[in-house]
Amino acid sequence: MSVIKPYQFLPKEKIEHLANDLLRRMEGTPTFPNWPGVAERAVDFLDLGMVWEKIPHQDGRPVAARIYPTQRLIEINEDIPKLQQDFGFAESTIAHEVGHWILHINQDEADGIVEQLELSLDCVTTEQPFLCRDVGERIALNSPQTQADWIEWQAQYFASCLLMPQYKLEEERRGRDLTKWSHLYAIQKDLGVTISNLTNRLQDLGWIYIPKGSKQIYPGNTVRHGQTKIF
Ligand SMILES: [Zn+2]
Incomplete structure (x- = not known):
């Protein structure tokens, strides 16, 4: 082996x-x-x-x-x-x-x-x-x-x-608006990741959508609730 x-x-x-x-x-x-x-x-x-x-x-x-x-x-x-x-x-x-x-x-x-x-x-x-x-x-x-x-x-x-495990992101999004850059930067700081790591992850999860070349953040349509706790 x-x-x-x-x-x-x-x-x-x-x-x-x-x-x-x-x-x-x-x-x-x-x-x-x-x-x-x-x-x-x-x-x-x-x-x-x-x-x-x-x-x-x-x-x-x-x-x-x-x-x-x-x-x-x-x-x-x-x-x-x-x-x-x-x-x-x-x-x-x-x-x-x-x-x-x-x-x-x-x-x-x-x-x-x-x-x-x-x-x-x-x-x-x-x-x-x-x-x-x-x-x-x-x-x-x-x-x-x-x-x-x-x-x-x-x-x-x-x-x-x-x-950026989903249970942690669920916690971070509470009381925040994922379509606002200032809120994403606050989450980025809490987690110690880059802003592109964060936006890629959130887009991969379908929580947000940012069209290529745009700075506009749209809400995603496949948000899942309550299924992601691991502890
Ligand atoms: Zn490698």
């Missing part, structure tokens, strides 16, 4: 379920999910490490972060100023790496290799870190084409579900 799982199709519901499951498991622990900053709490809960490092470009494109499964280590690129300056972007990137850990890494196998390395220092590991480019924008512009694109899409969708 390989440390990295072979590609598999994952429906959105399955990815959302896995993100909710992680939030549920975090409940009652010192890393109890609360916002903003839920991505780092998930990293702690999963006993992963996280460091800021210089990560070289890949194929001429900047790499936001990567994960070394056998070291349980997430590296965030310190050369991308936006990651240091934009809390929401950093949260999204970290949650994306957590997504790879949950969705794409054979965790037993990763741990097994760590054990073997500890036993034998002569062992040469063949790590295959996931390299994460600034996928949010790329995938927003182009639909995923290759399996590698889909793997990135899955991790990003997981990040969106982890940072």
